[in-house]
Amino acid sequence: MKVQKIYVENKPYPLYILIDDEFKVVDKVMKYIKFLDNTGKAPNTIKAYAYHLKLYFEYLKQIGKEPDRVSFEDISNFVGWLGSPTGQVNVYHIAPQEAIRAETTVNVIINAVMSFYDYLERLGVFDGTSTFYNETRSPKTYKSFLYHATKNKAQKRNIFKLKVKKKLIKVLSQEQIKTLLIACNNKRDKIILMLLYEGGLRIGEVLGLRHEDVVTWDNQIKIVHRDYNVNEAFAKSKRERVVDVSKQLMSLYTDYIIYEYDDEVGGDYVFINLRGPNYGEPLRYHSVLDLFMRLEKKTGIIVTPHMLRHTHATELIRNGWDAAYVQKRLGHANVQTTINTYVHLSNDDMKGKYQEYLQRSENRSE
Structure with a gap:
């Protein structure tokens, strides 16, 4: 599999298509890329989606499946395949292994695959995306300004999305x-x-x-x-x-x-x-x-x-x-x-606030 950059007449920027091992264009992906471009997706987004789908089609080749014949279990195994150190299907390690891709990276790839299948379902060539999502009636965190207008409507949530460990972002000091x-x-x-x-x-x-x-x-x-x-x-x-x-x-x-x-x-x-x-x-x-x-x-x-x-x-x-x-x-x-x-609190932030608290306590006791 190979992602190929191409230039289209009247397009000032390049597009990206997927080529199989026989150097033939993967037609479903090409049409999907055209759909992304027609709906105004950024060129960098289209490029990223092409590379994500390349991984997915490499996986499909390993399991011997066509994209419109996959099951819920196949997508589930693909999530494991993305994090597997060997990249092999149905290979399990007794000893703990470090994943080759972070949870956030896996989620981005899976989102691209889910978007691809949403497109295929709208074309009428795939009929199984309902099993890829859970339905929830209310968001757990942020409520938008117009939340009251849609709060009773079911919302789709990607069932394959991995839980990401919350990490403090890394920042530099003024000296650095x-x-x-x-x-x-x-x-x-x-x-x-x-x-x-x-x-x-x-x-x-x-x-x-x-x-x-x-x-x-x-x-x-x-x-x-x-x-x-x-x-x-x-x-x-x-x-x-x-x-x-x-x-x-x-x-x-x-x-x-x-x-x-x-x-x-x-x-x-x-x-x-x-x-x-x-x-x-x-x-x-x-x-x-x-x-x-x-x-x-x-x-x-x-x-x-x-x-x-x-x-x-x-x-x-x-x-x-x-x-x-x-x-x-x-x-x-x-x-x-x-x-x-x-809007996060680092250990230094917490330490500084505690020092302020101690200082105020000392001032009150004097």
Whole structure:
């Protein structure tokens, strides 16, 4: 099985299809991908779904089943197959084994498969998705503004969804941020780090920036969704937003344009390759990942692009920002996502509050 990138006439961005071992297009997946594209799914989402379905079809090949002939048990075994260290069906280990995929990763893959089967059922070629879901009458956690209008209606819940252990997100200290910035070899890399940390941008949003998105006179960055970028970096949301940044960041951007950026080859992309065979071309994801690997090796600080975004959001919450403001700044579609992800208490938070409690108690006793 292979995921193949293709370019379609009148489409400014690539699509992804699944090729079987005989180099034939898997027709059901191709039609499903076309459906995702027609309904406005982001190119990165379509790419991810194609790779998730590749895993599923590899599993189907192992068990000798066609996608429209699977049973409840087959999907259940697929969940186990995804977490199996051997990747084999019906292989059980006596000793505990570390899963090759985290629960969150398995859930994302299963969601893609469930979406695929929902599509097949709507086409009338599959008739078993009802066994893949439980029905519940009321959500256990967040109740939306219009909850009263739908509270008596049954809601579908994926029965194969694994329980995910709640983990505190990893953030960096101010000292670590400073160390990483000092370790950067050029102004371009420093701006990338500052946009991720100070602006809370996603890496796709950073790489997709054009010069017209940078409002230097008002210290603002516009996050604009575009259907196509040469470096295949896309903004996750189609909703445009504006992020305020510091004068220091804008000053660094101006220096970068003056001293490092080549106007003749750079075009309108903000971040380009400054050397090598790809000189002047827009920076791609793998180049940023290489940058973070170099920084980790140089400083000993374990860091990822998203960790800088997490750090920014956590600092805003700790400084008293309302979750609705943080949601808008980060570009979350739902404020509950912001609350679930960032409104958390670390051990240091608990320790600090307890120290405040002790201090107040001592003051009262004096």
